[in-house]
Amino acid sequence: MKIAIGNDHSAVDLKQVITEYLNSLGHEVINFGPDTSESCHYPEYGKIVGQAVAAGKADCGILICGTGVGISIAANKVKGVRAAVCSDTATARLVKEHNNANIIAFGARIVGEELAKDIVKSYLDAEFMGGRHQVRIDMIHAIEEEQ
Numbered sequence: 001m002k003i004a005i006g007n008d009h010s011a012v013d014l015k016q017v018i019t020e021y022l023n024s025l026g027h028e029v030i031n032f033g034p035d036t037s038e039s040c041h042y043p044e045y046g047k048i049v050g051q052a053v054a055a056g057k058a059d060c061g062i063l064i065c066g067t068g069v070g071i072s073i074a075a076n077k078v079k080g081v082r083a084a085v086c087s088d089t090a091t092a093r094l095v096k097e098h099n100n101a102n103i104i105a106f107g108a109r110i111v112g113e114e115l116a117k118d119i120v121k122s123y124l125d126a127e128f129m130g131g132r133h134q135v136r137i138d139m140i141h142a143i144e145e146e147q
């Protein structure tokens with residue numbers, strides 16, 4: 001898969017760990033940065049990764065900030081993005097199965113490296129279940145259209 005990744009200054013090291021892990025699984029990673037720990041603004045990276053995923057330039061995205069929250073809120077402002085914060089593997093599986101999340105986010109200050117890798121694997125291995133879940137996703141899209 002082609003996977004877009006972005007972060008903020010709090011998550012440069014974890015981004016590198018996840019990138020190497022994704023490469024080891026055979027995935028192509030598109031890095032939207034940043035790659036230094038100089039203070040930056042997470043909405044920029046949530047936006048650019050969200051836009052890449054929404055435009056089909058990547059199959060899905062991974063966003064990492066301190067908590068995963070701010071950067072996912074930013075990404076969710078991009079039409080077509082369904083970004084979900086995951087701090088455990090069950091949530092990571094369910095956000096694909098039920099919500100067809102096209103981006104997962106987590107916090108470098110919340111999850112350790114091994115859990116982060118397991119979260120990514122749980123998400124990538126899961127499949128969207130469709131059916132009643134698609135109905136609900138269509139309702140979410142309808143909210144976007146109303147704005």
Ligand code: RB5
Pocket residue numbers: 008010042065066067068069070071
């Ligand atoms: C940056 O200090 C921090 O606010 C950010 O990484 C993130 O946790 C925001 O949601």
